[in-house]
Amino acid sequence: MNFFRNIGSDMTVKLLSSLRDALQGSSLSSLPTEPAVHVPPPSNLNNPTDGHQIPNVAMASSSSSEACCSSNVHFELSSDADESADNSKPAESDSSMRKNIKQSDDVDSPSSLEILSAYRHACSKAGIQPSKKAEAQIQELNSKSRVRLPSFTLRGEKVTQAQIDCLEEVFKFFRFHSVDFENCSLDDAALSSLSDILEFYNSAHHLNLSYNQSVGPWGWQELFRMLRRSSSLKGLYLRNTSVNERSLTALARVLRVQMSLTCLNLEKCSLGGKSLMLLAGALRVNNVVRELYLGENGLSPVDGISLFNLLFANRSLEVLDLRSNRLEDIGVGHICDALKHAEVVKRSRLASLCLRNNKITASGLAFIVSMLAGNRTVRCLDLSQNTIGNEGMTLFKESLIKSKSLEKLFLQATQITCPGAIALAECLADSKSLMSLDLRRNPGIKTAGLLALHAALRINSSLVSLSLDPSCYECSRSRSKRYGSHFQRRYQELQVFCERNRAWANAQERQRAEQIELAEKPMCSSSPANAQTNSDVVQSAVRQVLTDIVRFVDYELSNERRTALKCRQRARHQCPNKHHYSDTHGLEDDVERAVYKTVTEMVTCVHYEVDGHGDHYSQTHDVNDELLLPFNVQRRFFSST
16 A cells, blocks of 8 residues: 555556556457466565575565466456455465466367477577477377376476476476476576476476575475475485575474375485484474485484484384484494384384494494394395494394394495304304395405305305305415316305295295285186186085095994994893883984984084185085085985984
8 A cells, every 4th residue: 555655646546547458458268378477586586696585575465476387377466455455365376376277278188299389489488498308208208198107307407497487388287206307406486486386286296306506495495385285295305405404494394294295315415413303303293204315414423312212203214214424333322222112113114224334333233233133124224334344243143043024134345354254154044034135345255255155055045135246256375276266156156046045935925925816816706717616616625524524424423323233232132112122222313313413513514614705606506415425424314304
């Protein structure tokens, strides 16, 4: 209102009249299709050289500072006077304008060539050159596909806000599993526009923004705002970006309520201290994120406390990557204390733990051994590039033998020599769970370690992958060089043993799959051929059961008949009275009826089992008549009352 008072009433009337005439003389339906038009951020309007500061500029709408784009050109008239006149009517946001236009458009999906032409036209109107990489990908896309396409990438190209606006012509009609803008020199305005587009069109499941150092706090806030509202984004990759403590505060607030993000990569973002505390506090209550990558962040032993709090409360994390930090033995001790805690063991899902290059020694390995003894979920452990040595392998031996969950172990560049390899071979001979072992970049492992591993793999049945440097069979002594071919053959046999174990594992897996399929497959099928097959299976099973029943009945009947016959003969001599003789004669009938009752109960039980496995057989076969005919059973037992 103050704005209109300052410019004068005459100027106000002229301005409103001209705007009213312009709106009455044009309609959205008559406007040609144009590329997305974005309002530049307020920082660029006042200070084009510095896009990281947000000046205090009164805007008509809180959302008008965001980059807005759609398939058509939009006109929106809002003023301070309108807001003061009707405070209850919220200003229309960019995403709501997109929704209105999108709902009104009901046209078939254009072809790839038409989308390519629209993209080139948008670039021409914006005065920029189309991206050759984008054009090549658009030509290969299938616009008729109703499923998400694999990926769209402009990795390594410099991408501006204008180029993002033009790419909306692509994201309007295509959805991707992965959208990759790694190392594209994105700034705040470009990231804001990209966030708006991805939020509205649900264009990506995974978004890679790694190596973009030019984004400031405003750009990250716009991205995290999109993340909060998005229901389709599952992976966010921010490796080596300018995310700082201020930006991480906004991300932490989002992670407390975000329900779709499952993978978060914050490698090489200088996290630590308070930033890590904020992230850990948010993930304590987040039960959706399954993969967390925090490598190369310079985490110190003190940061192990924040990781302890994170692991103690989180219930969804499956992969934790902490490579190339400075956790040392103390920090690793905090992590292991959390993973072996009784409450964590009950609910934890952590399956993969990467502690590569964290300055861990044999003392720190003692914490890991204790953790593996109590934890039953960790299946993959990476301890590469740590000074573990032979002493650590000696400590590790008993843990590997007792562990029933550890399947993959990485020990690259851990300063293991032949004694350590021999200790490892001793546990491999008895290990039943370890499937993959990596011992590369350990030049100290020579022929003695090779022969020990060879002997262990002869009897091991679980290891399917062993990575070992070829230098292990090279003989350094001149007198042993003549055995070089022998050691080389032993080295090659290691892979043969692994292939053998892999074949066994595949056969067992197929057998388990067949058993599960047979257990889940219904015995009654709509197909006549399958019905006949299932009927034969049931009939064979029932016949086997009844065979055992009849054998038992025949045996019991012969004994009872023999006993009854003796009783009757004794009664004839002792009781010549006819009345007593008939009672004694009835003893045989009582025995027969008792046996018949037992057999009837057994057959009824079998009949019930048949009904439980398939109605087809029970409806087409008479268990009492057909299945018992081939056997030597008295028919009167089954016809008596």
